[in-house]
Amino acid sequence: MRRTLTFGYVSGIPLKLQLNWFLTAALVTWSLSVGYLPQSIPDRTAELYWVYGSITAIFFFASVLAHELGHAVVSVSEGVQVRSITLFIFGGVAHIAREPSTPRSEFRIVAAGPFASLFLAASFYLAGLLTASFHPDSSTLSFYLAQVNFILAVFNLIPGFPLDGGRILRSILWSIKGDFAIATRWARNIGVLLAAGAIIGGVVMMFFGYILNGIWIAFIGWYLSRTAKESYQQSMKYMPWSGRRVKVNPRNLASFIVRSEPQNFRAAVVRVEAVRHSPAPALPSGFASETFAKNDENVQ
Ligand SMILES: [Zn+2]
Numbered sequence: 001m002r003r004t005l006t007f008g009y010v011s012g013i014p015l016k017l018q019l020n021w022f023l024t025a026a027l028v029t030w031s032l033s034v035g036y037l038p039q040s041i042p043d044r045t046a047e048l049y050w051v052y053g054s055i056t057a058i059f060f061f062a063s064v065l066a067h068e069l070g071h072a073v074v075s076v077s078e079g080v081q082v083r084s085i086t087l088f089i090f091g092g093v094a095h096i097a098r099e100p101s102t103p104r105s106e107f108r109i110v111a112a113g114p115f116a117s118l119f120l121a122a123s124f125y126l127a128g129l130l131t132a133s134f135h136p137d138s139s140t141l142s143f144y145l146a147q148v149n150f151i152l153a154v155f156n157l158i159p160g161f162p163l164d165g166g167r168i169l170r171s172i173l174w175s176i177k178g179d180f181a182i183a184t185r186w187a188r189n190i191g192v193l194l195a196a197g198a199i200i201g202g203v204v205m206m207f208f209g210y211i212l213n214g215i216w217i218a219f220i221g222w223y224l225s226r227t228a229k230e231s232y233q234q235s236m237k238y239m240p241w242s243g244r245r246v247k248v249n250p251r252n253l254a255s256f257i258v259r260s261e262p263q264n265f266r267a268a269v270v271r272v273e274a275v276r277h278s279p280a281p282a283l284p285s286g287f288a289s290e291t292f293a294k295n296d297e298n299v300q
Helices: 021-040 046-077 103-131 136-156 164-177 180-207 211-237 250-258 262-276 287-291
Strands: 004-010 013-018 082-088 091-096 297-299
Touching: 013 021, 021 046, 021 136, 046 082, 046 091, 046 103, 046 136, 103 136, 103 164, 164 180, 180 211
Parallel strands: 013 082
Antiparallel strands: 004 013, 082 091, 091 297
């Protein structure tokens, strides 16, 4: 477990920071104050650039937080508990207690994040237009934040699991195929493929002289490929069973037990045994939320 600081609560959900977030916060504030702002708003004092840079950085990270709160609010309304929201070096994560139990529920929870970002992008854009005539500096900052939120939405909609786009893809595949496992496997494969593309693209960029951007893109690719595999394993280990009718005959009984959460192995066997002797060989819905609720699943 990485070290985190809790800096607040929203409806009982702890808001946390990983220590590596401070690196991003410093980098964003610094690059705004000495790079972006002096270029887009010339002839101001260095102090004012730092004031503007800090204010913009605060709105920048509030925007990331708003994206995660979008996921969290809908998650709670879908009956899936949210453990925490964490900001870290690459952005933010809403830790939800378990996989949503239906594709529709997953779609709603996941789409809420990019929706929040797009809404903020539109709001900042409007603020930029409204302030343009009487406070051009605020207008420039607003347009910058509109851009940030738009990029946040678009980047997250890349269909590479476990990014939002990849999860939306999974929910659609899940809905079409009616099988969570197949949908998750497909989403993971596409995610790994896109991540490999990012790594190769990053390396190619380095060869063409775009060293820093190349390293950053390759690094994100490496991170995405790792999380795609991790999230896949986590999803498969804690598959949502509620709402699914699982025929319990000796052949898939074994695979069911293998896929069960280890600490609930005994409980799973007892439940399966009980069901095996019942006339209708199906697991009752709601089984998953009891048995598989102990895991942390992440929505980014
Ligand atoms: Zn998201």
